[in-house]
Amino acid sequence: MTRIRSHSLPASRTALVLGAAALLAALVVPLTAAADPADASSGPCGPAGVFTSAPPTCTYATAGTDVFTVPAGVSLLTVDLYGAEGGSAAGFVTPNPPNEGAPGGLGGLTRANLAVTAGQTIQLTRGGVGSSGTSRRGEYARPGGFGHGTGGGGAHGGGGSGGGASDLRTGDFGPAGRILVAGGGGGAGNGGPLLRGGHGGGPAGENGGEGGGPEGSGAGGTGGTQTQHGTGTRTNPIGAGGGNASDIDQHTGQPNPGSGGTGGNGGRGGNGGGGGGGGWRGGGGGSGGGNPGNLYGAGGGGGSGYAAGAELGVSEASLQSGVQHGDGKAVVSFRYGTSTTLTTDTTTPLFGHAVALTATVTGSENQAAAPGGSVTFSEGTTPLATVALDGGQARFTTSALRPGTHRISATYAPDADHTGSSTGEPAEITVGFSRPCITTDHGGPLTVAAGESLCIASGGSQSGPLTVRPGGALSVSDGRVTGPFSADGALAVSLCGSTLTGPVGVRNTSGSVVIGSAGDAGAAPVCSGNAFTGPVTLAANTGGVELSGAQVFGPLRCEANEPAPRVTGTTVVGPRSGQCR
Structure with missing residues (x-):
């Protein structure tokens, strides 16, 4: 956690302090203004982003504002946006008795997908961690963490300041272009361990911690919601009430939507309240305690997270509370089309x-x-x-x-x-085939030579020996074959919805052997089962054998096929041996 040293100053230097505060305010104003959409140097990540691959990702790990340029072919970004942590508090202000301090609230996480177009620019602002309060008597208030919106300032009396919100903007980068917001955590109040800052993020920021002190101690600031800024209250006449969050940076007086409320000052050198976290709606400041009576302060509320709707290209959004330590962060990942x-x-x-x-x-x-x-x-x-x-x-x-x-x-x-x-x-x-299919009766020997692909189609029949030489291919579909059929070393054999009478032997086929197919839906064309009268032998085929929906009247022998045949829905009237048993 980052700690800012504070020093008490004599009254004679008050004017100098006020002048320095005014100068700081002037310096902060440009940071809260919209960045120039044309500033897209250093590739898609801009100057502060670190590029990694698998998947392509730009990571922004420090507080600040950068412009990301959508690369060619990219239509969707996944964005993880983290708000900043609120500042802690010491737990007491000297010379009051020592007491355990409290931590600031953690920043939230807003995660979403964002539809984009190539060349589009988006602005990413990461909130700064809130300053931590100390036990030093007379410690002056510190501004809240940088962000859109800024965290509320920690109070006089050692209250921690709120963490800044992180946001993503499109269009001209003005307030209306605020598409994603991750809330900052509230700053802790000074006085004891119960006064922690409320966690930022989620649909509503958490209320600041309170209690553990004498009656009249401070009340915690409320967390921002989707529709309302958080508020602060006053609980005693010694310390100041916490400030309400608003769309005005309470340190600079400049417009900055979702800025946290300032913590209430501790009266008479006593304990101060924590500032609210920035967010879609900022958290309210915790009210101050004071002396005499060692009244405790209270923690600031956390700022809420936010994600726009589908009409602005946002999808699968989630808002988480209390995730991030330290400065806010942004991680933008994408894939190329x-x-x-x-x-x-x-x-x-x-x-x-x-x-x-x-x-x-x-x-x-x-x-x-x-x-x-x-x-x-x-x-x-x-x-x-x-x-x-x-x-x-x-x-x-x-x-x-x-x-x-x-x-x-x-x-x-x-x-x-x-x-x-x-x-x-x-x-x-x-x-197709080497020549037109046989669709009439053909008598006498029929030989398929090497390099040929022949077919017998619907209405066609072969009476006589049918031989397929090595390197040939044969398809019989809705046809009839009477006589011995032998294929040895063929490129492929297909028998579909046909009747074969006589011995059938298919051996050493290098491609597929399909004798009926129970093929998956969507495969075409369909190959229905066949009827065989006579012995059928399928041996040493290496391109895959499928035997489906067949009726075999005679012995069926399958051996040395690699892979083994796929046999389904086949009826055999006769002995079955080998791989077809």
Whole structure:
């Protein structure tokens, strides 16, 4: 806690003291005036802010006023605003008996999100800690802590002064632009340990402490609320009453909304009251005690906190009381905006052949900067893959897309410095074939050569051996196959809603094998189950095997598939062996 030394002065120097006070008042006036909105030097933080990253943050840890400039691509700030602590008091004034002193009230915390636009400036004022009173007889009053509003002055007789409020302003930085306020703590009254200053902040500041002294000792100043300034009272004919808080700095006489009331002076060299804390509405000053009788003073009330409503861009606001020691503080954090785009190496891949998708994420703060994080590629609501960004790009290559049209999107999950984003319109990919599908009866052997992608579609049938060579791909949808079917080393095999009579063997497929699918909602197109008459063998496939909704009249054998097949809703009339048991 900062302590200001006080010295008693002989009466002959009173004029000098008054002149010095007037000079101090003149010096304080510019601090309470609005800062120049154009003063936005030293990057977004201004000259007093300390910049850190992850997330980008400006921290202002000392009393004063600075301007923050919203960087490009930033639309939301998170602000933690702390009011200043009130000054403490010693507990007695010599030559009265020694007594334990009391602390000043702690400053409050106002936390909120604030919607902003790039290039906008906001003013941040951090309140100053109140001066602490001592036991020195004849000690003069001290001004309250700097702030918007200022703390109330500590009284003659060792009362602590109130802590200054901290605030955030927009627009022309005038009183009407006061969007967020964190209340300052009240100063302690002199006379004993119960006379602590009221805590600042929250919807209402805390009342100043009182009691423990002889009858007629001071009464604590009341805390400011959302609608009313705190008040002070007078309780004895010796000491002065505490001052009411107002929108006028009671030390300088200049306008300063939410300034705390001045503590009441202790009469005849006795104990003084504490000043009220500044706030949205300032706290009232504690009244003074005095001699004879060693009447105690009382603590000043805390100033209230405040947050404007959604119409001024404020959201998720919270007001907390009694948090901050020392000077007020402001912490402003934000994230840079991003944009995400998606490209493909082809929009018309052949079935079974790979298609490469590339998502590029660009940060708004620097087009050359590469955000971290990851990207999830999805078809509808079904995630396909999540890939970490490398140099601002995520690449996903797949040969598992079934025949038909697919709409693929990319969603960026951000790092600590950025906001998330997604592609506006999905990329449309149509998976097709080397030549038109068979839609009529076909008799005799049918062979799918390496590099070819063939299909049998609705109304089509194959009578005779059907063979897929290594590097080929086959899709049968709502078709019929009569005769042996063998695929060894294929790129991909898809059987949907079809009838197959004869032995079926699918081995060593490098891509996906889909024999009916219970795919997630949002995945398209749908692949319904199949009917098999004859033995079915699925062996050594490495791209994933799905067998769903099938009826198998004959033995079903699955072995050495990696990963193991996904088998659901399948009825087998015959023995099941290996991975399909």
